[in-house]
Amino acid sequence: MKNILITGGAGFIGSHTAVELTVAGYGVVIADNLSNSDTTSLEGIEKITGRKILFYKADCCDKKQMQKIFGENKIDGAIHFAAFKAVGESVQKPLMYYYNNLTSFTTLLEVMAESGGGNVVFSSSATVYGQADVLPVTEETPRKTAASPYGNTKQVCEDILQDAVRAHSDLQGIILRYFNPIGAHPSALIGESPRGIPNNLVPFITQTAAGIRRELQIFGNDYNTPDGTALRDYIDIMDLAAAHVSALKRMTDHQSAGTCEVFNVGTGNPLSVMELVVKFQEVNKVNLKYSITGRREGDVEAIWADTSLANKVLGWKARRSIEETLANAWAWEKKLRRII
Numbered sequence: 001m002k003n004i005l006i007t008g009g010a011g012f013i014g015s016h017t018a019v020e021l022t023v024a025g026y027g028v029v030i031a032d033n034l035s036n037s038d039t040t041s042l043e044g045i046e047k048i049t050g051r052k053i054l055f056y057k058a059d060c061c062d063k064k065q066m067q068k069i070f071g072e073n074k075i076d077g078a079i080h081f082a083a084f085k086a087v088g089e090s091v092q093k094p095l096m097y098y099y100n101n102l103t104s105f106t107t108l109l110e111v112m113a114e115s116g117g118g119n120v121v122f123s124s125s126a127t128v129y130g131q132a133d134v135l136p137v138t139e140e141t142p143r144k145t146a147a148s149p150y151g152n153t154k155q156v157c158e159d160i161l162q163d164a165v166r167a168h169s170d171l172q173g174i175i176l177r178y179f180n181p182i183g184a185h186p187s188a189l190i191g192e193s194p195r196g197i198p199n200n201l202v203p204f205i206t207q208t209a210a211g212i213r214r215e216l217q218i219f220g221n222d223y224n225t226p227d228g229t230a231l232r233d234y235i236d237i238m239d240l241a242a243a244h245v246s247a248l249k250r251m252t253d254h255q256s257a258g259t260c261e262v263f264n265v266g267t268g269n270p271l272s273v274m275e276l277v278v279k280f281q282e283v284n285k286v287n288l289k290y291s292i293t294g295r296r297e298g299d300v301e302a303i304w305a306d307t308s309l310a311n312k313v314l315g316w317k318a319r320r321s322i323e324e325t326l327a328n329a330w331a332w333e334k335k336l337r338r339i340i
């Protein structure tokens with residue numbers, strides 16, 4: 001059995017990926033400092049998979065802790081999620097973001113290189129494209145200067161991985177650029193639970209529907225889009241998780257150490273904020289209070305993925321419908337808030 005270290009595995013994307021990897025027959029080791037998550041997600045993973053998860057409460061910036069994990073386990077590969085992710089906070093606290101996001105990744109790569117190498121998946125973001133001139137974006141679309149320190153850490157970490165695999169011939173990498181991950185596991189045992197006021201659209205919607213937030217603010221309806229609200233590519237969290245299994249398989253099947261491929265992970269279908277709000281209400285038969293306010297600083301007008309490379313090379317495709325995804329998101333929120 002191949003063992004994969006998931007850094008940040010107690011978080012939203014990490015926990016769903018841990019489920020998919022376990023189901024696919026991988027051994028999963030999770031390292032997480034629980035700075036933005038808690039162990040409830042680990043219990044959820046164990047309930048869904050019926051398997052015990054090996055968990056280390058560890059900070060990836062701490063080399064000794066990482067060496068301990070690699071010393072105690074045979075790790076064949078790693079998926080790196082452990083990072084701060086709030087765009088606004090990164091503008092307020094750039095040094096904290098640069099320190100954490102860059103140190104955790106370089107430390108992981110250093111320890112891997114010292115322990116005989118392996119396969120690495122880095123969780124990047126469509127944010128690296130900024131507002132692209134041509135849509136949909138392919139992996140060849142030029143990256144734009146990052147609009148925030150957070151976005152810049154994604155770009156720099158991409159570069160770090162590219163350089164690291166070039167220099168360490170036993171390392172191999174894949175960069176996955178996520179579009180907008182939403183939803184929850186259909187069991188409602190794991191899902192997204194942001195601390196404080198959610199920044200992202202779908203958790204804000206589910207919390208508003210649950211009565212925790214008074215109303216949703218739609219940030220701008222004066223964009224140059226069909227209904228004036230911004231366009232995004234919303235991808236189901238389980239589809240996204242499955243892309244990591246495909247990425248690891250790709251690296252095992254096509255051993256070519258010293259290389260690092262890049263893939264967009266989205267659906268290829270643009271959806272406007274307003275369309276998503278309407279769909280959420282229809283699918284879940286709830287009324288959502290919302291108002292239109294001004295644009296949010298730093299938001300792009302429209303972005304969606306060309307996914308043909310991932311479809312062809314990884315043999316991966318997003319399968320879940322937006323309806324299914326929004327139903328799962330609401331089921332998770334209801335379970336969390338004990339709404340019958």
Ligand code: UDP
Pocket residue numbers: 180199200201202204216217218219220230231232273296299
């Ligand atoms: N959005 C919104 N109200 C909110 C949160 C988000 O209108 O309370 C909009 C946001 O302006 C963007 C889209 O929803 O157009 C997706 O935002 P999100 O923060 O989820 O992801 P992003 O694309 O910014 O990474």
